[in-house]
Amino acid sequence: MPAKTIQQEALTVDSLEVHFGGLLAINSMTFDVRAGEVLGLIGPNGAGKTTAFNAITGYIRPSSGHIAYRGASLAGLSPNEVADLGVVRTFQKTSVFGGQSAFDNVLMGLHRRQTRKALHIIFGLPSVAAEEREMRDTAREVLDFVGLGPRADELGSALPYGEQRLLEVAVALAARPSLLLLDEPVSGMNPSETASFMQIMGEIRKLGITVLLVEHDMKMVMGVSDRVVVLNNGSIIADGSPGEIQKNPDVIRAYLGERYKKKAQMRSTARVGAKGKKRAQG
Amino acid sequence: MNRFLEVSVVLFLASIPFWLGNLYYLHILITTGIFIIAAMSLNLLLGYTGQLSLGHVAFFGIGSYTSALVSLGFDLELTESYTFVFEPKPVWFAFLCGIVLAAISGWLIGRISFKVRGAYFVIVSISFAEVVRLVSLNWIDLTEGPMALNNIQPFTFAIPGLWELTFFKKEPNYWLVLGLCVVCFVIIRRLVQSRAGRAMIALRENEPLATSIGVDVTKYLVLATILSAGMAGAAGGLYTHYVRIVDPDIFLFIYTVTMVIMVVTGGKGTLAGPVVGGLIFGILPEVLRAFASPEVQWIIYGILMILIVYFLPEGIVPAVTQWWQRRARGPEGSMSQGSAPGAAS
Ligand SMILES: Nc1ncnc2c1ncn2[C@@H]1O[C@H](COP(=O)(O)OP(=O)(O)O)[C@@H](O)[C@H]1O
Ligand SMILES: [Mg+2]
Numbered sequence A: 001m002p003a004k005t006i007q008q009e010a011l012t013v014d015s016l017e018v019h020f021g022g023l024l025a026i027n028s029m030t031f032d033v034r035a036g037e038v039l040g041l042i043g044p045n046g047a048g049k050t051t052a053f054n055a056i057t058g059y060i061r062p063s064s065g066h067i068a069y070r071g072a073s074l075a076g077l078s079p080n081e082v083a084d085l086g087v088v089r090t091f092q093k094t095s096v097f098g099g100q101s102a103f104d105n106v107l108m109g110l111h112r113r114q115t116r117k118a119l120h121i122i123f124g125l126p127s128v129a130a131e132e133r134e135m136r137d138t139a140r141e142v143l144d145f146v147g148l149g150p151r152a153d154e155l156g157s158a159l160p161y162g163e164q165r166l167l168e169v170a171v172a173l174a175a176r177p178s179l180l181l182l183d184e185p186v187s188g189m190n191p192s193e194t195a196s197f198m199q200i201m202g203e204i205r206k207l208g209i210t211v212l213l214v215e216h217d218m219k220m221v222m223g224v225s226d227r228v229v230v231l232n233n234g235s236i237i238a239d240g241s242p243g244e245i246q247k248n249p250d251v252i253r254a255y256l257g258e259r260y261k262k263k264a265q266m267r268s269t270a271r272v273g274a275k276g277k278k279r280a281q282g
Numbered sequence B: 001m002n003r004f005l006e007v008s009v010v011l012f013l014a015s016i017p018f019w020l021g022n023l024y025y026l027h028i029l030i031t032t033g034i035f036i037i038a039a040m041s042l043n044l045l046l047g048y049t050g051q052l053s054l055g056h057v058a059f060f061g062i063g064s065y066t067s068a069l070v071s072l073g074f075d076l077e078l079t080e081s082y083t084f085v086f087e088p089k090p091v092w093f094a095f096l097c098g099i100v101l102a103a104i105s106g107w108l109i110g111r112i113s114f115k116v117r118g119a120y121f122v123i124v125s126i127s128f129a130e131v132v133r134l135v136s137l138n139w140i141d142l143t144e145g146p147m148a149l150n151n152i153q154p155f156t157f158a159i160p161g162l163w164e165l166t167f168f169k170k171e172p173n174y175w176l177v178l179g180l181c182v183v184c185f186v187i188i189r190r191l192v193q194s195r196a197g198r199a200m201i202a203l204r205e206n207e208p209l210a211t212s213i214g215v216d217v218t219k220y221l222v223l224a225t226i227l228s229a230g231m232a233g234a235a236g237g238l239y240t241h242y243v244r245i246v247d248p249d250i251f252l253f254i255y256t257v258t259m260v261i262m263v264v265t266g267g268k269g270t271l272a273g274p275v276v277g278g279l280i281f282g283i284l285p286e287v288l289r290a291f292a293s294p295e296v297q298w299i300i301y302g303i304l305m306i307l308i309v310y311f312l313p314e315g316i317v318p319a320v321t322q323w324w325q326r327r328a329r330g331p332e333g334s335m336s337q338g339s340a341p342g343a344a345s
Helices: A049-056 A079-084 A102-113 A117-120 A127-147 A159-172 A193-204 A218-224 A241-246 A247-254 A258-266 A269-281 B002-020 B023-049 B057-072 B093-112 B119-138 B169-193 B197-206 B207-212 B215-241 B253-266 B273-289 B294-311 B318-335 B341-345
Strands: A009-020 A023-034 A038-042 A065-067 A087-089 A180-182 A212-213 A228-233 A234-239 B074-077 B083-086 B157-160 B164-165
Touching: A009 A049, A009 A212, A009 B074, A023 A049, A023 A212, A023 A228, A023 A234, A023 B074, A038 A049, A038 A269, A049 A079, A049 A087, A049 A180, A049 A212, A079 A087, A079 B207, A087 A159, A087 A269, A102 A127, A117 A127, A117 B057, A117 B169, A127 A159, A127 B093, A193 A212, A193 A218, A193 B164, A218 A241, A228 A241, A228 A247, A234 A241, A234 A247, A241 A247, A241 B093, B002 B023, B002 B169, B023 B057, B023 B169, B023 B197, B023 B215, B023 B253, B023 B273, B057 B093, B057 B119, B057 B215, B057 B253, B093 B119, B093 B215, B119 B253, B169 B197, B169 B215, B197 B215, B207 B215, B253 B294, B253 B318, B273 B318
Parallel strands: A038 A212, A038 A228, A087 A180, A180 A212
Antiparallel strands: A009 A023, A009 A065, A228 A234, B074 B083, B157 B164
16 A cells, blocks of 8 residues: 555665575575565575575674665674664564463563663662553553464463464564564464464554565465565565566566476466465475 | 562561571571572572573682681782781671672673583583682682681671671571572562563573564573572572681582572472472481481482472472462363363473
């Protein structure tokens, strides 16, 4: 919806390169995420999407290139410093605080919103208790936001898989991101969970949070993204609206291989997405 | 209600010297209380941040020696012609110095080892304890080495010219230990139920996730080490001015092991765990002493610990709470939330 008013870049990735030993995982990757948009980042398995996330959020050091958020360079920052700038990511492999209740998971996520220092806490200042009450209310709101309100007291590790994935997003949202990086948030969710997650994505957008979304479920990516960037073998091969991407011959080739190119081009664009998904998961 | 219960427990504990009627028992309670403080401080690190400080006794010993030396005064012959003379200072001041110096050592250890965690922290903390022990043994000018520092003053509180209270007797020492136990317990509880404690638990449970939401790993690990070391130092200071003698044996590895046993059997990462573990392993040796030789005592110790760790791997306190919750939730839990019992496992 606000697609036309989005112009300003929030995140810029410029000539990013990441090596793992002799392996070139990302090769001169350049793209940007504009403030307020949902940008889909797609590509076959092993294309380097997760690696790009790791480089942006400070988990690995890129070999070269620039990454900046709102004009400030992220070079050399540790993950928590990146989070302090409002850039928060989730993990491809499910990652919650397993031994804590869903509610406490979100409380932990609220770390960045709290201002009381260790000394205030040790001396038990009234402001600490006030902030704590406020945070408990906020934690309830965040849990309700993703629809996990009724599961507040369940241990993170005891939640069904799909709900753990929701909890991850809740924890990330609790950290009050202005840019949220989601790494395959619906992988492992069943179709109805995926459908409701797409609604949550809509709500997240309404909060004014910019989203960079990595996802194999093409229906989902094409449904929620304003723009899509395609990564293959470490390089960006296409950048455009979902409609353009679905027709792009390079993308079709990357996903389906040369042999299927003709066949695929004849089919409707929506079907391409479905095949891409099948292949990615198989 | 809860607050009322807590105050009652503390008042009951405070009343013990009035009716116990046996100074030897009171002595056991005092030393047990000192060990409980040390165990609580270890739990802050081991239980909440997950870092094992196998040299924890170093902080205890630094608190002891510092407090003893500052209260006794000392002179150091620095050159032929110059001797540095440190005048004796009041005990309360010496005690504070002990806490501060222990906390500073904690900060130091934290800074160097938390860049590389886990096994490195264990190694650095053990080595540190050994170095401090060797210093206390060999820097005879300062510490008297194996001859020990003697005639350490007991605690004294004074309003100059008006009033003075010296803790020669066991009762005031007991209350002092109890008071410090309560203070440490309250501080740790405030901490772990706050943003700071949650950050520590988050690091223990899932470090990559914790950092992704903005938790500064090093900062909270160092904070935990400083507080933990300071509390251990306070326990050491109390100990020194109570037994009034300190020698290098205070750094023996066995004391660290005892603290670890207390924390692990009681339940690491729980508030009550070190208290329960400390009570058991503080009082048990004295009970056993009556009818078992030291070797047999150690065997009983070992068997008991193996049994506890085998049957209650998380420790006594978590086992009891889980049993209690299951019992409380029993009838209605099965109706309203089908999966609830699974959550306890
Ligand atoms: N820590 C690592 N060490 C070595 N190679 C890695 C590491 N992480 C990823 N890779 C390699 O980098 C490439 C890109 O992986 P990844 O970013 O996970 O892809 P995607 O998320 O797009 O599926 C793959 O070939 C993968 O094997
Ligand atoms: Mg990936």
